[in-house]
Amino acid sequence: MEFKDYYAALGVARDAPQEAIKKAYRQLARKYHPDVSQEADAEARMREVNEAYAVLSDPERRAAYDQLGSGAPHADGPFRPPPGWDAGFEFGDGAGFDPGAGDYSEFFSELFGRMGRSGRSGRPGAQRPQGSARGEDHHAKVLLELDDAWLGATRRISLKAPELDAQGRLHLRERTLDVKIPLGVKPGQLIRLAGQGGPGLGGAPAGDLLLEVQFAPHPRFRLDGGTLVAELPLAPWEAALGAVVPVDLPAGRSVKVRVPAGAQGGQLLTVRGQGLPGSPPGDLELKLRVLLPSGLEPRARQLYEEMARVLPDFDARKQAAALGQETDA
Template sequence: MEFKDYYKTLQVERDASQDEIKRAYRKLVRKYHPDVNTGPDAGDAEQKFKDVGEAYEVLQDPEKRAAYDRLGANWKDGQSFRPPPDWDEGFEFSGGGYTEADPDQFGAFFDELFARRGRARPDMRGAGQFHAAGQDHHAKISIDLEAAYKGGSMDVGLRKPELDASGHVVLKERTIRVSIPKGVYDGQHIRLAGQGSPGLGKGPAGDLYLEVAIKPTPGIRLEGKDVIMDLPVTPWEAALGARVDLDAPGGPVQLTVPKHSQTGRKMRLKGRGIPGNPPGDLFAVVKIVIPPTETEKARQLYEQMAREMDYDPRAGRKG
């Protein structure tokens, strides 16, 4: 996917106010509107008209603009672009979906970010008064794998895009205390009642939904509540079998490595994954680690093995 410079499309600076963006949009819409471009350049004008609409769809909205600014901080127009997985961490949003852009471009990312955002729900009860529930807010937070196993409390910093008095987008920061439930899994949402936008009239405040992302741990990957981790073993442990200790999430465990184990052999420890009802499983995957030949004695041992074992792991293989 290529990065699109929406500021360049609207011919405004990156620090332009929302009023400046609106004026630039109106000017370019009149210039490229299909009704006034009927000559040989009509096709080019139509594409520019669509590009202007796409750029304005993002930049006119403070939340989408803040997200776009974070996404595009270090990219140039036309460069091959892939958003980092944690680009929206800590951003608090409440806006609606993306409606006009090419879905192969940024539209897909804004759809994912905003599609499930809450909307005010009108309640017409009362004597001539309008009551509406506040919008729900959404944000993503990251936790360690240990916190997923044990739970606990943590302070979370959030940044909510807003407009200042001069019409520029600023990030309003706040810190909240969050209770992490034991057994939370990657992608799960934690609901904080009443932490969204205030309601109108007697309408209740919206809620805040925090999407949990578990931070990557070297040698470990997650599949739902199952935990898959590397089990480093020596060649003799793999060949002869051994009892080995593994420093696993949730506490150390002792495993029996069967003899003749090869790299990739998987051993299951039922119920030792992320806690829950039911809990996930822990899978230890054998990874044979070759000792270094930094000493003369070590080199001689390898040479002795080569002479006496007469083993070719490629024998009988083609290609």
């Protein structure tokens, strides 16, 4: 995916006030609008300008985009947003967009396609209804530690909400909330905080705040719904002869797992009910990884040489092919 430099597309500085962004857009629209422009690439340039303005004219999208940093376009290889890049940003319903309303790039769709869950198109500057009206719901993505799903916890969450000052420059207003994390919470699950969204009008109640749960990357585990996925390293004799081995789980827990004799590296072993807590609990899925002692160690080398003499007919390539055929079947 190609990174889009929206500031360069409009020819404005990263700290440009909203009025400067609007002025730049109008000038470029007059230059590249296909109905009046004589430029050969007018249609493509107009798409770029429209997309850049859709982001930079909206404080919430612009704040999230700025989080990626100005150095992103210079990274080697295709651009991928880092995990949790938009965590901690508080968005109103208006941060969403209608995918059918414009010709947006993959970059735009990847970053902004799921912001806001109310289904509103969220046009920047749209007027709110007059009189009494319930406040709009706000949304934010929060990054939790995996242990929180096993223990349940109360965590202090910091959120940043974009707003414009009197000069039209973007600032982030921060607030902290103590949030109860339910036991067994899943990735993508929403935690609703009543009355913590946008203020109501005319004495009407405030909207709610919906926190979308994501988990920070873990060195050993990942969650696939309620299934806990991990790798299980084995010694060659444990795989060949079978063994009962301990497996560490999140939150300091562990379980003993029986490995069948003749297990192979890459094989999946499922342990029922040892995944994410819940009713019912998820499963634990282990990918077996057989680790060999180094042949540079004298005792191991001696045993390898003995195996080579005793098992001259063992052909690893043929066995791998046979195992592959069994898997396909």
